[in-house]
Amino acid sequence: MAGVPQLQKRLVDYTASLFHEGVLDEQFNQLQLLQDDSNPNFVVEVVSLFFEDSERLLNDLTKTLNQQDVDFNKVGANVHQLKGSSSSIGAQRVQRVCIAFRNYGEEQNIEGCLKSLQLVKHEYAIVKNKLETLFKLEQQILAAGGIIPRS
Amino acid sequence: MMEACNCIEPQWPADELLMKYQYISDFFIALAYFSIPLELIYFVKKSAVFPYKWVLVQFGAFIVLCGATHLINLWTFSIHSRTVAIVMTIAKALTAAVSCATALMLVHIIPDLLSVKTRELFLKNKAAELDREMGLIRTQEETGRHVRMLTHEIRSTLDRHTILKTTLVELGRILALEECALWMPTRTGLELQLSYTLHQQNPVGYTVPIHLPVINQVFNKNGAVKISPNSPVARLRPLSGKYIPGEVVAVRVPLLHLSNFQINDWPELSTKRYALMVLMLPSDSARHWHIHELELVEVVADQVAVALSHAAILEESKKARDLLMEQNIALDMARREAETAIRARNDFLAVMNHEMRTPMHAIIALSSLLQETELTPEQRLMVETILKSSNLLATLINDVLDLSRLEDGSLQLDIATLNLHSVFREVHNLVTPIASVKKLSVTLNLAADLPVYAVGDEKRLMQTILNVVGNAVKFTKEGSISIKAFVAKSESLRDFRAPDFFPVQSDNHFYLRVQVKDSGSGINPQDIPKVFTKFALTQSLATRNSGGSGLGLAICKRFINLMEGHIWIESDGLGKGCTATFIVKLGFPEQSNESKLPFAPKMQANHVHSNFHGLKVLVMDDNGVSRSVTKGLLVHLGCDVTTVSSSEEFLRVISQEHKVVFMDVCMPGIDGYELSVRIHEKFPKRHERPVLVALSGNTDRITKESCMRVGMDGVILKPVSVDKMRSVLSKLLDHRVLFEAT
Numbered sequence: 095m096a097g098v099p100q101l102q103k104r105l106v107d108y109t110a111s112l113f114h115e116g117v118l119d120e121q122f123n124q125l126q127l128l129q130d131d132s133n134p135n136f137v138v139e140v141v142s143l144f145f146e147d148s149e150r151l152l153n154d155l156t157k158t159l160n161q162q163d164v165d166f167n168k169v170g171a172n173v174h175q176l177k178g179s180s181s182s183i184g185a186q187r188v189q190r191v192c193i194a195f196r197n198y199g200e201e202q203n204i205e206g207c208l209k210s211l212q213l214v215k216h217e218y219a220i221v222k223n224k225l226e227t228l229f230k231l232e233q234q235i236l237a238a239g240g241i242i243p244r245s
Numbered sequence: 246m247m248e249a250c251n252c253i254e255p256q257w258p259a260d261e262l263l264m265k266y267q268y269i270s271d272f273f274i275a276l277a278y279f280s281i282p283l284e285l286i287y288f289v290k291k292s293a294v295f296p297y298k299w300v301l302v303q304f305g306a307f308i309v310l311c312g313a314t315h316l317i318n319l320w321t322f323s324i325h326s327r328t329v330a331i332v333m334t335i336a337k338a339l340t341a342a343v344s345c346a347t348a349l350m351l352v353h354i355i356p357d358l359l360s361v362k363t364r365e366l367f368l369k370n371k372a373a374e375l376d377r378e379m380g381l382i383r384t385q386e387e388t389g390r391h392v393r394m395l396t397h398e399i400r401s402t403l404d405r406h407t408i409l410k411t412t413l414v415e416l417g418r419i420l421a422l423e424e425c426a427l428w429m430p431t432r433t434g435l436e437l438q439l440s441y442t443l444h445q446q447n448p449v450g451y452t453v454p455i456h457l458p459v460i461n462q463v464f465n466k467n468g469a470v471k472i473s474p475n476s477p478v479a480r481l482r483p484l485s486g487k488y489i490p491g492e493v494v495a496v497r498v499p500l501l502h503l504s505n506f507q508i509n510d511w512p513e514l515s516t517k518r519y520a521l522m523v524l525m526l527p528s529d530s531a532r533h534w535h536i537h538e539l540e541l542v543e544v545v546a547d548q549v550a551v552a553l554s555h556a557a558i559l560e561e562s563k564k565a566r567d568l569l570m571e572q573n574i575a576l577d578m579a580r581r582e583a584e585t586a587i588r589a590r591n592d593f594l595a596v597m598n599h600e601m602r603t604p605m606h607a608i609i610a611l612s613s614l615l616q617e618t619e620l621t622p623e624q625r626l627m628v629e630t631i632l633k634s635s636n637l638l639a640t641l642i643n644d645v646l647d648l649s650r651l652e653d654g655s656l657q658l659d660i661a662t663l664n665l666h667s668v669f670r671e672v673h674n675l676v677t678p679i680a681s682v683k684k685l686s687v688t689l690n691l692a693a694d695l696p697v698y699a700v701g702d703e704k705r706l707m708q709t710i711l712n713v714v715g716n717a718v719k720f721t722k723e724g725s726i727s728i729k730a731f732v733a734k735s736e737s738l739r740d741f742r743a744p745d746f747f748p749v750q751s752d753n754h755f756y757l758r759v760q761v762k763d764s765g766s767g768i769n770p771q772d773i774p775k776v777f778t779k780f781a782l783t784q785s786l787a788t789r790n791s792g793g794s795g796l797g798l799a800i801c802k803r804f805i806n807l808m809e810g811h812i813w814i815e816s817d818g819l820g821k822g823c824t825a826t827f828i829v830k831l832g833f834p835e836q837s838n839e840s841k842l843p844f845a846p847k848m849q850a851n852h853v854h855s856n857f858h859g860l861k862v863l864v865m866d867d868n869g870v871s872r873s874v875t876k877g878l879l880v881h882l883g884c885d886v887t888t889v890s891s892s893e894e895f896l897r898v899i900s901q902e903h904k905v906v907f908m909d910v911c912m913p914g915i916d917g918y919e920l921s922v923r924i925h926e927k928f929p930k931r932h933e934r935p936v937l938v939a940l941s942g943n944t945d946r947i948t949k950e951s952c953m954r955v956g957m958d959g960v961i962l963k964p965v966s967v968d969k970m971r972s973v974l975s976k977l978l979d980h981r982v983l984f985e986a987t
Contacts, residue, residue: 116613124966125874128881136877144870178909178942179870181964190610197603213614 098240105231106243112228117221121184126244141225144183148218151176155211159204169207170199176214188217268322271315278312300354307347310340388541391419395545399552403559408552409441416524416545417443420538423491423528428478428521430455430500437478437521453477459495464519469496469539469546478523491526492534496546498522500553522546594646601642608635648800658807662834663703665757666691669730672710676726680718685726687718692731696755700832701808709801713761713812713825716797720823721765733758733828754832756810762824768816776814777802805829857883857974861902864888865895865920866909866940871963875907875940878970892920899924903935905977909963910939910952921955936977940965 112118129136151172158168177192191213198206232242282305289301317333395415399408413425424444428437431452437460439451453460459476472479474490497519524542526532612632620628647656673689680687710728717726733756768776777798805812810829816822862884866872872888879886887903889895899906906924910917921937928934938959939952952960961973 115617120966121964124964125877127967128874128877130881133877133880140870140873140877143873147869175868178868178963181942182868182871182874184964187610187614190606193603194607194610197607213611217614 098235098238101231101235101238102240102243105228105235108228108231112224116186117224119184119186121181123184125183138229140183141229144179144185145222147179148176148188151179152211152215152218155214159207159211164202164204164207166199166202170196173199185217185221188214188221191217264322268319271318275312275316275319278308278315282308300350303343303347303350307340307343310336310343314340384535384537388537391415392541392544392548395419396548399545399548400555403556405553405556405560406441408549408556412522412545412549413441413443416542420524420526420541422524422526424523424525426478426523427498428453428523430518430520434518440520460521463495463521464497466497467543469494469534469542471534472523474525478521479525489529491528491530491532493523493525494534494539494542495521495523496542498546498553499550522549597642598646602639605635605639605642609639644797644800648803656803656807658702658705660700660702660832662698662700663706664697665695665699665730665831666697668703668707668710669728672707672714673728675711676714676718680726683718683722685718685721685724687714687726688728690727690729692729694732695730695757696732696833698834699755699757700834701829702804705804706808706829706831709804709827709829710759712797712801713759713827717761717763717765717823717825721763724764724822726764727760727762729760729762731758732756752833754830756828757831758826758828760824760826762822764822767819767821767823768814769819770816773814773816777812801827857971860884860904860974860978862886862905862907863895863899863903863935864907865890865892866907867891868909871909871940875965878965878967879907881967882971882974884974895920896923896927899927899935901928901933901935905936905938905974907938907940907961910941910948918951918955921952921957925956938973938977 113122125137125140155169155172155176158165158172173192173196177189177196180186180188180192191210195207195210195214198210235242285301285305289298314333314336317329317336320329321333395412398411398415402408402411409427413427416422417425422443424442426439426443427441429440430436431438435455436452437455439453457477459472460478463470463472472493472495474480474493476493478495479490479493498521500518500520522542526534609632612628612635615628616625616632669689669691673687677687714726714728802812805827808829808831810827812825812827815824815826860883862879864872864875864879864886866875866888867890869890872890876886876888884905887898889898895908908917908920917939921939924934924937936959937957938961939948939957940961940963941948941952942963949960959973959977961969965973
């Protein structure tokens, strides 16, 4: 098992790369700021909430778009929710795709919506994956007795 | 007398005839003497005044006594008794006394009476004189009345023709003229043209050269001048041999012009233009011009001049007013057109804003996503080019939108505290990579007295510096770029290059002076003014493949103007490099409030802003993630947070205890605005009501206006950072109002 400094360095690099790639944005930093001794698991809680919410929304969207008569209002509402959530935690790429998705919804462009749905799912998968890796790294550091470095 | 005898009948001596006659005469004398006083009394009584009453008495007494004497004499012709003699003696004595007295008196009285006569003569003469004078005054008064009436007639109209016509008509009437004519100078000023006559309806264009001796004579005299009826100006009626033409008088009428009136010197003889008024008495009338008539004519001529000048002034002012009205209308139309154009442009821009940005973001987002996937090198190159071009396009769109907002004046600076040193360092960091590729050295020189913190618009200041430095880098092929920043002192502030720039020194502000010098290709001094004009790329700039939209420097200039500064470029010519300098006004940060400074050391984990401790806040948001993030934020700041996810729940939970309410107004299906109205109804008094803040995904003007209209106290853009939330809460609690700049 790598030493704490190496783990910390890996965490820092990994986090930096996430920002660099645009997967996360400044808002995620803000979230991390809110985590303190009175609220030690704030980020994890919020992110978990995000995962639950997003999965539900994505399922709803899939169902709605696969119907014969697509209810674009519902689509719009769900996409709005997803956009809101993703922007709240700083999932930048998800948010961006949601914006495009919403426009397609307003235009009632089925093709566009389906394409966007695919994209959103793809982006969501990426961000979920990356965040889970991040949290695992953090757990490892904590388990090794170190503290999580904050930039 | 005969000796007394006893005979009763008197004896008639030889001369008894004489005695008889004496007797009769005495009788008549007595009669007369008695009747004179009676007559006197009678006539004096009849007359009203007689000053010498007592003289009359005296005279009357004298006469009466004389009469009595003569009467008594009647008895003395015959033998008479002693009584008669005594009476006679007494009478005579009295008569003597009285007559002497009267004689003495008359010496006094007769001169008096004579003088009465002279006085009477004198008074008669006086009366005659007064009569004459009365006659004169009456004539004068009548003349005056005529003049007043004529003046009134003339002045009652401002129409030139009416004035002149009325003058002639009235003069003709008052003075009973045969003919009355007015000669006006022609445009050339060399001739007089017959313009108006009394009796001829349409005078033929009959002209007379202006330099005739008779005309000069009249023009040189101030008053009316008698002229010969044979002079050309007076020959208006066809002459027939029978008539002896009446006397003719001519008077000059000064034609005053507006330009004649200087404020400091009233026109004396500066008017050179006169008209000629000719008046003819009826022929064969043997009438002569009287002084008072001439005076009347002179006065009228003056009045006419004044009236004409008034009419002229009025005409000109009417013309000016009409012109102004026309111009006004034209200007109004132009303004409305301009407004329509601006509105159209704004609408267009608003649409473009949304329409263009949306696909742009899609392109940029998707291209960057594409970049992440597996690509062949050629594909990667293509994608990178797509990204670069679309970024450029996005920048261009932003620039255009920014510029139009700048020109509208609707752009406002976001004033906040900023770290000046770090701004420059960031610019340096951004520019160095590109510069090093071109093998240019970039040196940054910050003066020692340059404050670290300042108050201003960080984003736009950086944009400006970046633009200027970027230009320097763009147009330099080799050599170096130097950036110098310092605080401008008062001497260096006033620059001859900026005549409109009036820097004001004060304790709250300082002027930052930035000088960017490059050793590049320079600018032709003639092109320098064009550099700040938008879209104006000179030939030399364009050939250097600038890749700029031409807007950059124009925008910079606008920003700098907004920051109350000035920018200018100097260049010694092509190939000799270029120095761009600008000065902007920045504020000194307040020393008191430490927490306002950005880049302050990060908060300790347990740090809670004491102001917010226990502050009861209500958060309404239907998005779970958003809700918990916002809650976490507020909890971190020490607030006591309650969350609701629907408006029913909200209305149930809201109470006076909650000091601040954050509500998401983007929730579809739930009208945040309506909720705000309901809250206002529920808590009509201000101090009972919580502060209402809207959380929204966009903070454009429409959203802000809608929020303001329904009575919200502020709008914040989601997502909110910790610092933003903290400052928002502070501001809200201080001022109870917050509307964020876009």
